[in-house]
Amino acid sequence: MEQREMVALIRSAVPEPGGVWADLGAGTGNFTWALAELLGPAATIYALDRDARAIVAQQARLRSDPPAARILPRQADVLRPLELPLLDGIICANLLHFVRDQVGLLRRLHGHLRPGGRMLVVEYEQALPIPWVPHPLPFTRFAALAHEAGFEAPAQVGTRRSPSSGRVMYAAVARRRPAPE
Numbered sequence: 001m002e003q004r005e006m007v008a009l010i011r012s013a014v015p016e017p018g019g020v021w022a023d024l025g026a027g028t029g030n031f032t033w034a035l036a037e038l039l040g041p042a043a044t045i046y047a048l049d050r051d052a053r054a055i056v057a058q059q060a061r062l063r064s065d066p067p068a069a070r071i072l073p074r075q076a077d078v079l080r081p082l083e084l085p086l087l088d089g090i091i092c093a094n095l096l097h098f099v100r101d102q103v104g105l106l107r108r109l110h111g112h113l114r115p116g117g118r119m120l121v122v123e124y125e126q127a128l129p130i131p132w133v134p135h136p137l138p139f140t141r142f143a144a145l146a147h148e149a150g151f152e153a154p155a156q157v158g159t160r161r162s163p164s165s166g167r168v169m170y171a172a173v174a175r176r177r178p179a180p181e
Helices: 003-013 030-039 052-064 102-110 139-148
Strands: 019-024 043-049 070-075 087-093 113-124 155-161 168-175
Touching: 003 030, 003 113, 003 155, 003 168, 019 030, 030 043, 030 070, 030 087, 043 052, 052 070, 102 113, 102 139, 113 139, 139 168
Parallel strands: 019 043, 019 087, 043 070, 087 113
Antiparallel strands: 113 168, 155 168
């Protein structure tokens, strides 16, 4: 998927520029750069991946293709405690379908968000596991798990057919409930 297609898929989940975000399971940074384009120069994005080679690739990309936002590549496993500041948003693109305890992870991530912060996911709209999607997360299941993890009801903000598999992908956003007034 090209960057313009990724930007289009997540655009309505990122309504304002700036802020502090994290891209978890960022890989080489495809969605990180798409998010950076939407957030602009006032933003900071922590791009986390457990694969050291992905971090090296991100660092090389930073040198050759500077993004619109400040990107901080970090090697980290999202299944372990994360050292992050309080975040305005988190994106997990094609990450949650590799996680067995999805609600447990969503609960932990909920704690990293400011009140009103956004949890943005990109996942496949499929129910049955396959080798490269061992723990599928169709939108209806994400909605139920997000509620269980303490988020407001999520909204689906985009769909796209995966160019590699032909399967439908969706983008959805769930917000951490705002602080009581």
